[in-house]
Amino acid sequence: MSEDATHQAHDLSLRHLLARAALVEERVRRAVDARQATDPNPDDAFRGLYLDDQTVRRLLDEGRTTAGPDATDADQLAAAEAWADQADALRAGPGERGEPNRLQKRTETTTGPTRLRALTREFGLTPLDVEILLIALVPDLDDRFEQFYAYLNDDVTRQRPSAGLALGLCGVSAADAQARGRLHPAAPLRAGGLLLVDEPERPFLARALRVPDRVTAHLLGHDTPDPRVADVLAPWHGDPGTSWRQTPGTSDPASLARAIASGVGLTYVREEQGGAGTALAAAALSHAGRSVIGVDLERLAADPHPTDAVRTLVREARLTGAGLVGAPIDPLTREKPEVIRLVAEADLPVILVGRAPWDATWSARPPLLLPAPRVGPEARAALWQQAHRAPLAAGLDLTRVLSPFLLTPAQVAQAARSAAQVATLNGGEVQAEDVRAGARAQNAAGLDRLARRIEPAVTxxxxxxxxxxxxxxxxxxxxxxxxxxxxxxxxxxxxxxxxxxxxxxxxxxxxxxxxxxxxxxxxxxxxxxxxxxxxxxxxxxxxxxxxxxxxxxxxxxxxxxxxxxxxxxxxxxxxxxxxxxxxxxxxxxxxxxxxxxxxxxxxxxxxxxxxxxxxxxxxxxxxxxxxxPMPDAEQRRVLWERCLGPLLPRAEGLDLDFCAESFELAGGNIRSVAVTAAYLAAESGGPVRMADLIHAVQREYQKLGRLTLASEFGEYVGLLV
Missing domain, CATH: 3.40.50.300 (P-loop containing nucleotide triphosphate hydrolases)
Structure with missing residues (x-):
């Protein structure tokens, strides 16, 4: 839809919701009338402590709807649903009227304006469920209802509808077992997280009902994720370009999207280092017409109440018509495999990504098993430039520089941003070393505990x-x-x-x-x-x-x-x-x-x-x-020169040719001799002399357990100590 159509559709959706809320007000009006008509003690001196009749009547008159005082429930319901019909017609567009197909039904919450209708379909709500939901919702839309409910509850502290009051406003008996069952923990309203029942210590009919803030915000058109799961969300999205086209035998987003549309609920993508598992999953969901909720399973495993977090994530996905993409699965396999089951068996498309082989005990629902494609060198370069368009240095071959690095699409994007930040220190152009530094910054730190890391400083x-x-x-x-x-x-x-x-x-x-x-x-x-x-x-x-x-x-x-x-x-x-x-x-x-x-x-x-x-x-x-091999005399001469270096002060007459010819030492030993000679020079306060080199060679021979033969030291044998 165009931007104007989207705004218009949102307006129609909101009008539909408010019109349905007005129906609740009419039921409240009739309940107040009935209360006042049958009150056995209308002159009770304490009644005003709660809410007097005149105040209630004034509040009701302020909110009287434009449908008129004589309008029937059917008339008002038809008027309310007319807004939704207009919104659906706007969503469908010319030539697209009629019964929506499976994919359209599942994606209306993200692309369509009729949020209440879409929520009803997605969560499988009955008409009675919708009425109960609206009764619990209206105090968050209009604060007058807090006073109405306090009046009807006969308790100024109880400003939410009770279960008994909600059933009464819906016109069903509190003794109706089927109606009471709509408030059972396993029923759609509560199992889906749309309705909360507070005060469990009270009798069933006296328990307060309320709608979570996230559900209210969604119905009003706002879709910022629930703060409860903000810490475990991951920004996995998009299409990693041509990465899988270069890997024979792996899947592609279009084929996985077809599998999802045909009813495949659970997919496990196994990836190796540098795999595009999360990108493949996100792209497939986008192809299937769904948004993506990325879940960092490592952070989820660290959550003190992961079950609650998973329920919130599932509700988030169902509200927005999204699919869940969870990675990496590996931390959960070791610590909390039960959380895998919670995520895997959610009633929506779930794609899990990890390196571990799939264990059949993780879910009663069999997954579609796929290998993840690996991001090829050309694709890494393309992803890099998509992620951050910082200017590259002239002649920089991004494909070649990135070729040794096995990076996921998310890591490539992070590396690109990191390199661009480093480049700002040097004029803004990204150099080859900036690219390498950004790529190395994506390394995990676990190996540092098991091995010694060396930053290369030689060429x-x-x-x-x-x-x-x-x-x-x-x-x-x-x-x-x-x-x-x-x-x-x-x-x-x-x-x-x-x-x-x-x-x-x-x-x-x-x-x-x-x-x-x-x-x-x-x-x-x-x-x-x-x-x-x-x-x-x-x-x-x-x-x-x-x-x-x-x-x-x-x-x-x-x-x-x-x-x-x-x-x-x-x-x-x-x-x-x-x-x-x-x-x-x-x-x-x-x-x-x-x-x-x-x-x-x-x-x-x-x-x-x-x-x-x-x-x-x-x-x-x-x-x-x-x-x-051991270096020959010519190579030893070069080694002596390099090991002594350009900064070390040297005395006149250093006979490096003699050292190279006479002392059959490996490069590591020559370096050790040079360092020892430098210390000797530093102690004497002068430059490195031939005596220092001979003394250092003697000490190296002693370390190696070699005999100090006069024939090896020739004319410098007198310098031995």
Missing amino acids: WDDLVLPTDPLAQLRELAARARHRDRVLGEWGMRPGGGRGRGVAALFAGDSGTGKTMSAEVIAADLGLDLYTVDLATVIDKYVGETEKNLERIFSEAAGINGVLLFDEADAIFGKRSEVKDAHDRYANVESAYLLQRMESFDGLAILSTNLRANLDDAFTRRLDLVVDF
Whole structure:
């Protein structure tokens, strides 16, 4: 509808509601007349303490309707429903009259103006239910009714209609079991949260009736969600563009919308890291003509009264003709599976999203099970620019920069806003590093408790390696950058439950650059590096090591980072012949790791000094094995120069050529020697001298347990201490 038509429709809906409320006033008028005509003690001195007859009559005369004093209930009802008929005709538009179809019936509350009629259909209310609802509602529309009800209740403190008064105003007997049943907790009015019955300690007929503020606001045309559930609502909406079109075998919004329209009430979308599950769900509901209520299930699990929150969410969805999209389901599976049942069995379209496999015990209603599409690199770039149109730096290839990051549509939008904020500090244009920082900001913090996070501070120029290992490292970075295309679009790793992860082994002596190379790759991809602390993994108790590793892999699945297992042979060792129980359980650990590595979806690097100790089965599962040799003399010369750095003051006559030729040290050892020499220079108050370097080399030899041979130190042997 156009904006003018929407305003007109809203006006007609409000007139319909107020006209129906006027019918309640006529019933109240007759009840007051009957009360005054049959009062056995009209001269009671205390009657005025409550509300005198003249005041009641004056209030009734002020509110007399334009239908006239002689109009019948039927006449006034017909006049009221005429407003609703006009509104329905306006909603349908030319050529769309007649009985609305199933989808139209379910969506009138959001697109149509006849809110009272739509609420009646959605909640399955009978005419008597509607009358009771209106009787309870009118004190919130006109404060005169507080005094009317106080007068009819004969109690100035009771300004809401009682159950008995409501039934009487509807013209039914208080002894009518069917009529009383309309106020039962399982009846539509109360089960749907449209009517509250207060004062349960009173006899049934004396209990007060009231309509929740949210329901009143909805009938008046206001749809701000109930504050009770404001903390658990999530802004999931929209169509994530082409993200699912690049993923063969996954669903699309149109087909899921058809399933919803055909009566599918519960859908479970299982997604991996970077999946578009919530976006798919929201888009499908939009295609089906429904609005979306997104629910953060993690926050719902933390709610002290989740049952009450779920009831409020369901009422919110039914009032607005929406569907529920709940994610992530995983926190509820561990802590409160009963809440899943409450959400899953709501009488409206429900789409749940999570990573855990669906458990049939979660709901008596079988779900439609779907895999979530993953947001492809091109779609990430498109979503980024849709979310925030901050100017990009010239030449910035957004698709390439975002390619290593597995992000959901919501995370892409958040990252775009975060990057735009950072860019304001540097003139407003978004640079590649701003994009990477915004994407990294979406990482969960859980892995920080299990691994040490390193923010990369080195680049390819800092590596000193032979040509072949360096080429292999660049190939590894390329694998991580293009895995969505190769493993996803091109399907180069089908079946077997294999993930889209990339795994590599760095093998070589200590100090040859394995950890630094992992840091360089992380920096090139724009990711953080997480080094697994073996102290948090290895456990002497059977089965605990596997649990610790599972926690690490699970947390790693929620972040965009490089996972480095240093000294990997300690936990990825060879399986051996079983001679005792220790061997058996050690083999179980290795077998578990073989399976878990294959299903891992991220970038994992194993480093070891003892490649021969690794199980051969790991080799097949690795994408690359990079050997790090000891540096030759030429490479050692470069390492000496870089480790001493440009800021450290140097004395004349530092013979770095001699150091490179004579001392066969790895890069890590050379760095340690340079640091020791710098401390010696700082203590002496002068620049680094050759004596400081020789002294530092001697200390490094002592650390390594190597003999200090005079032949190695040549002409500088006299500088030894």
